[in-house]
Amino acid sequence: MTDGVVERSRPRDRILETARDMFHKHGIKGVGVDAITEAAGTNKMTLYRHFESKDDLIVECLRANAAKAGAMWDTFEAEFPGDKLAQLHAWVRKAAAMLNTDGRGCDMANAAAELTEPDHPARRVIKELKEAQRERLVGLCRDAGIGQAELLADTLSLLFEGARVSVQTVGAEGPSTQFVRMAEGLIVSFRGSAAG
Amino acid sequence: MTDGVVERSRPRDRILETARDMFHKHGIKGVGVDAITEAAGTNKMTLYRHFESKDDLIVECLRANAAKAGAMWDTFEAEFPGDKLAQLHAWVRKAAAMLNTDGRGCDMANAAAELTEPDHPARRVIKELKEAQRERLVGLCRDAGIGQAELLADTLSLLFEGARVSVQTVGAEGPSTQFVRMAEGLIVSFRGSAAG
């Protein structure tokens, strides 16, 4: 049982945390609710008392992931108060670090790859949360005084997203090793062209 | 039955083609062998006479995909014989076109997201085929006279990969719309810096 995470807390929290971990490691369709509840040290009935379906649990996991990712931005602000450019570089470093932590890509991207039904409830929240993340990165670029903030943010975002899937397909020794160099080069280039 | 592709040909070919189509649309774990054989106008026993398991079928589908993608490069050479820079721009246009054809990402990336077992037979071939694709793009960049060919190829590759997952998560109207602008800008920038 490598999927522990059974610290004593309220069953709902344990289920949510365990499900997040197992969905991340083994994929959504690769994990059944029985396995989740067992790893969470509880049982199926309790799961269905707190979540109305597996799909509902999936959505809650994605929201929890996004909340955790959102908290990351606050640490940048705390670490470099007011210095938006430093925060942008901190984002690059953090992103690069994530590439080497584990070989699994973004949970939302993976979920979108697995859940192909066009009206699956998870697809709505994935789009919402991804768009919110884009807004934050665009805002950071703009506040850092970069002229074409949207273009830089989108480029960095696509690079990072691509690096994550690259790690998942060819491993951490592939093209993703150049991510920092690419990102830093882009920031320099965009700062050189035009400032707000 | 929207997953037709039942033209009269040998059962093995029909199964392979149908499986490629259905895996692409609905994901690998989202399609059972019964559904494949039915859509291919044959039956399960015939599938298992030609493929030793579903995993084997998956691997063959990935190889077939890669073969089709490989043929794409030959069309570039045929269209712009000897003009490697033109072929690189053709790659950019082709990549951009793929972003708008359907909302599903790269089959290999999606497969890697779904098949999480570290020793799954598909993971080997995904890595092999992705590395082969990288070699081709690096070669194209180098032959186009670009100094840092590997870095440009990896950057373009990551951008494209990221654009495909972006289409899958937020749709074709998201950051991926800027893909051509990003790619062309990078090529210009790399050509300006140093040439071979």
Added chain:
DNA sequence: TCTGGAAGTTACAGACCGGTAACACCCTAG
């Protein structure tokens, strides 16, 4: 016309899936 192999058919095994029912338990708030 005969024959052999490829393909189709039906049924089944064994496992797993998401989800529910009915009931026993425990622990805390009143």
Added chain:
DNA sequence: CTAGGGTGTTACCGGTCTGTAACTTCCAGA
């Protein structure tokens, strides 16, 4: 002490999954 809500337990439903067995049908080539 008691009542009640949250939790645990067991069993079950109907469905789907990969994979196999045994048998029939068809068709091309000799």
